[in-house]
Amino acid sequence: MKSLRAINSKWSDPEVQVRFLEREGAHEHIPFFHSKLQDHGIGLLKTDRPSILQVNIGYQCNQTCKHCHVDAGPDRKEKMSEEIMEDCIRALETGCFEMLDITGGAPEMHSGFRRFVARAASTPVAEIVVRSNLTILMANPVYADLPEFFKMYGVRVCSSLPFYSSTKTDRQRGEGVFMKSIKALKMLNAVGYGMGVDGLRLDLVYNPSGAFCAAPQDQLEKEFKSVLEKDYGIYFDRLLTINNVPVSRFLDFLIESGNFEDYLDKLVQNFNPATLAGLMCRNTVSVDWQGRLFDCDFNQMLQLPKQVEGMDHIRNFSKEKFRDKKIITGRHCFACTAGLGSSCQGAVV
Amino acid sequence: MDTYYNPADLKKFSAIADWDKNLAEKFFAWYGEVFKPGELTAREKSLIALAVAHTIQCPYCIDAYTQDAVERGTTEKQMMEALHVAAAIRGGASLVHGVQMMEKAKKISM
Numbered sequence: 001m002k003s004l005r006a007i008n009s010k011w012s013d014p015e016v017q018v019r020f021l022e023r024e025g026a027h028e029h030i031p032f033f034h035s036k037l038q039d040h041g042i043g044l045l046k047t048d049r050p051s052i053l054q055v056n057i058g059y060q061c062n063q064t065c066k067h068c069h070v071d072a073g074p075d076r077k078e079k080m081s082e083e084i085m086e087d088c089i090r091a092l093e094t095g096c097f098e099m100l101d102i103t104g105g106a107p108e109m110h111s112g113f114r115r116f117v118a119r120a121a122s123t124p125v126a127e128i129v130v131r132s133n134l135t136i137l138m139a140n141p142v143y144a145d146l147p148e149f150f151k152m153y154g155v156r157v158c159s160s161l162p163f164y165s166s167t168k169t170d171r172q173r174g175e176g177v178f179m180k181s182i183k184a185l186k187m188l189n190a191v192g193y194g195m196g197v198d199g200l201r202l203d204l205v206y207n208p209s210g211a212f213c214a215a216p217q218d219q220l221e222k223e224f225k226s227v228l229e230k231d232y233g234i235y236f237d238r239l240l241t242i243n244n245v246p247v248s249r250f251l252d253f254l255i256e257s258g259n260f261e262d263y264l265d266k267l268v269q270n271f272n273p274a275t276l277a278g279l280m281c282r283n284t285v286s287v288d289w290q291g292r293l294f295d296c297d298f299n300q301m302l303q304l305p306k307q308v309e310g311m312d313h314i315r316n317f318s319k320e321k322f323r324d325k326k327i328i329t330g331r332h333c334f335a336c337t338a339g340l341g342s343s344c345q346g347a348v349v
Numbered sequence: 350m351d352t353y354y355n356p357a358d359l360k361k362f363s364a365i366a367d368w369d370k371n372l373a374e375k376f377f378a379w380y381g382e383v384f385k386p387g388e389l390t391a392r393e394k395s396l397i398a399l400a401v402a403h404t405i406q407c408p409y410c411i412d413a414y415t416q417d418a419v420e421r422g423t424t425e426k427q428m429m430e431a432l433h434v435a436a437a438i439r440g441g442a443s444l445v446h447g448v449q450m451m452e453k454a455k456k457i458s459m
Contacts, residue, residue, distance in 0.1 A: 165424060208420070215421045219392065223422055265360075 211259035214241035240346030275341030400435035
């Protein structure tokens, strides 16, 4: 499978995606997100206190997953410069972030990844999270020592694993990915990750493998733990459920498979106003490879930047300017407000 | 009406209250209570519903409980096994009447 960009699909263009999602008069049963907020007596969704700096250091990946909202893949060359990484470090040094969340692509493929983690570890940030696709640990011998590297800096590892069986996992992420992921998890367990060792937290990330929402996080976590332990002797800490957001490749899948209207309708029917207080966009600063700021990684992929005067780049980030500002929303936001809610940190309520 | 079954009608289920609010409210309250986790988990109840949906051959129920089962992480093999249980009971119910058939045939035969 190739990225949408590699095959010149129109859905690789963020403008085309936004135009489709936000068409006036289209999608008969799907309201605009801001209209739904108004129905619940909520005006604008606004930012709160910044606590998470989520940095997307590049779109290159060794996998090409069917649901990827980044449209990541081996062909993507966009990557953050060392200079912008240093801008991120300076933002961390202000002490206003509790967490650095490093994502991609496969962030480990960035040549400056290890230096970035080491530099971040010397800042006041309390927690460094790396979003790892697991198979990268076996993609090349140069990545085989990553578990030890993560351990050295007390990195929390968030690993994608859409299901505890090969059928669903491979269907979403590629042939053979499940068994490679199992081997990678064993490597992480072997150095203490997921084994109850303080500071070595291993979380799994569950994305539904199709046009449906995630089941309750606690229920799925019990099943994942039970099956992975029984069948493979694998241990982890928490399962984080994330609903697929209709952006990029997942949007393409929804449209091509005739599921778009039904999926969006389901998200709308399950709109839960109790999720609004805990949405990640309220306390996250999302930074793209060029240093530009967004309310979340999904807005980043739709090229919907933050609209805060004097704060368009991580270089000029300030926590005072961040607070109480309008969050850019669209119909894609219904994925985060459905049911128990969805975020990069799992269910919201 | 183009077809007897319209997928869009499933979303209008609650409209049955338009003609009898009292009974509809009682039904939906009871229905909601039935599917709450009890001695059986919500997932087990969902799987029973999926099997029964096939036995009564209700397309709305098959649609709803297939979606529900997949969302709950029920595997494809588990779903198919549940269907075979339903089908086995259904098939068995036909075959067990064969005893009645045989008794009757014996009775009227010399």
